[in-house]
Amino acid sequence: MAPGTEPTDSKYRGLVDDMRGGVGWRDLRTPDARRADERDVEITDVRCVVVEGNFPWNLIAVETDAGEYGLGEAFPGPASEYVAFLRPGLVGENPFDVDRLVEHMTQLLSGLGGSLGYSQAAVSGIETALIDVVGKLTGLPAYQLMGGKYRDAVRIYCDCHAGDAPDADPREIYSPESYAAVAREVVDEGFDALKFDLDVRTEAADTATRRLSNDAVEHKVEVVRAVRDAIGSSPALGFDLHWNFSVETAERIARGVEDADLAWLEDPVPPENVDAHRAVTDSTSTPILAGENITRVEGFLPFLTEQAVDVIAPDLQKAGGLFEFRKIATVADAFDVPVAPHNISSPIGTMASVHACATVPNAFALEYHAREVDWWDDLHGRDEPLIRDGEIQVPEEPGLGIDLDPDVVREHAAPGESGLGLEE
Numbered sequence: 001m002a003p004g005t006e007p008t009d010s011k012y013r014g015l016v017d018d019m020r021g022g023v024g025w026r027d028l029r030t031p032d033a034r035r036a037d038e039r040d041v042e043i044t045d046v047r048c049v050v051v052e053g054n055f056p057w058n059l060i061a062v063e064t065d066a067g068e069y070g071l072g073e074a075f076p077g078p079a080s081e082y083v084a085f086l087r088p089g090l091v092g093e094n095p096f097d098v099d100r101l102v103e104h105m106t107q108l109l110s111g112l113g114g115s116l117g118y119s120q121a122a123v124s125g126i127e128t129a130l131i132d133v134v135g136k137l138t139g140l141p142a143y144q145l146m147g148g149k150y151r152d153a154v155r156i157y158c159d160c161h162a163g164d165a166p167d168a169d170p171r172e173i174y175s176p177e178s179y180a181a182v183a184r185e186v187v188d189e190g191f192d193a194l195k196f197d198l199d200v201r202t203e204a205a206d207t208a209t210r211r212l213s214n215d216a217v218e219h220k221v222e223v224v225r226a227v228r229d230a231i232g233s234s235p236a237l238g239f240d241l242h243w244n245f246s247v248e249t250a251e252r253i254a255r256g257v258e259d260a261d262l263a264w265l266e267d268p269v270p271p272e273n274v275d276a277h278r279a280v281t282d283s284t285s286t287p288i289l290a291g292e293n294i295t296r297v298e299g300f301l302p303f304l305t306e307q308a309v310d311v312i313a314p315d316l317q318k319a320g321g322l323f324e325f326r327k328i329a330t331v332a333d334a335f336d337v338p339v340a341p342h343n344i345s346s347p348i349g350t351m352a353s354v355h356a357c358a359t360v361p362n363a364f365a366l367e368y369h370a371r372e373v374d375w376w377d378d379l380h381g382r383d384e385p386l387i388r389d390g391e392i393q394v395p396e397e398p399g400l401g402i403d404l405d406p407d408v409v410r411e412h413a414a415p416g417e418s419g420l421g422l423e424e
């Protein structure tokens with residue numbers, strides 16, 4: 001199919017045509033004249049299926065006329081509609097031009113907040129699928145396409161949850177002992193890095209103020225101490241506050257847990273304000289982490305230039321894709337800031353993140369958020385679990401080096417969704 005001729009079965013074809021017309025001076029479609037024979041490959045379809053994991057996993061397939069397809073993943077859920085929007089703008093394009101297609105997609109979505117939110121999530125998932133298919137067509141693993149690797153395995157940190165009796169008194173559910181018990185289990189499973197939510201509600205309070213009583217702060221401090229005592233000083237330990245608190249309450253929590261030598265305290269204050277982050281960071285020796293809601297390198301820049309955080313957590317299924325992650329991590333490294341990527345995805349997004357983390361010096365741990373999803377490993381159809389001894393080996397197979405079991409995808413597809421069509 002020639003560039004510019006889209007399938008007629010997209011409800012977005014007219015809109016995409018309009019976008020092309022509106023941005024005609026900067027034409028990012030495939031330049032015919034630059035096609036060498038061996039690169040004369042075209043995208044023939046882009047599909048997305050939403051699988052119901054513990055979050056909606058938007059699994060994406062990019063098909064080509066060269067007999068290979070690529071897989072990717074976008075987060076969060078409604079990104080699937082943005083993938084559908086982009087499809088008529090991608091069919092006929094050359095998948096080898098990954099960077100140009102990222103800008104082409106971002107430009108097509110410019111009226112929908114192109115570099116932000118669901119737009120950039122869809123771009124991220126498609127970008128990953130492009131890298132996967134280019135890897136398969138060239139015989140190179142994804143990490144090699146990104147410049148080679150610093151490590152053969154990527155350390156995985158396990159996101160954990162304590163408390164499993166929703167009708168009981170919150171102080172009993174979220175007791176320091178319950179956290180400590182889960183922490184011991186996770187370390188026994190082989191992880192040497194873990195994280196818990198610390199923003200659970202344990203008292204009647206006017207939550208709109210974002211302020212906590214001294215008692216409530218002390219409860220959080222006791223939880224952190226109990227977990228650290230249970231696992232010893234060696235494992236990397238983080239706690240997540242999910243943007244819930246005022247600067248003064250965040251500072252009291254961060255200072256209160258300094259003795260626990262955390263790897264990080266995550267998202268203590270609302271995500272938008274760089275100065276508020278810097279105030280918390282400057283007030284404590286506890287490292288402050290943020291960034292799972294930020295897209296593209298330009299979003300991270302003020303947090304780095306203002307030294308507002310100690311660790312950043314870009315989400316590769318949201319922030320712009322694997323190459324964009326490399327830009328973010330590279331700039332962070334220039335400011336001596338390490339990276340612990342956010343990841344709540346299926347094995348596809350997780351393995352994509354593993355490849356990218358292998359290619360930068362400063363990625364020290366990658367999140368795994370599906371401990372309670374007992375079919376997570378069934379999705380990739382390998383005999384062995386992906387995570388062993390708290391890490392994932394970087395694959396040497398072409399592309400991402402991971403596939404999907406179409407039966408498991410169909411079994412867990414959201415209502416109204418079918419498979420990815422890979423089995424045909």
Ligand code: MG
Pocket residue numbers: 240242266267292
């Ligand atoms: Mg978080």
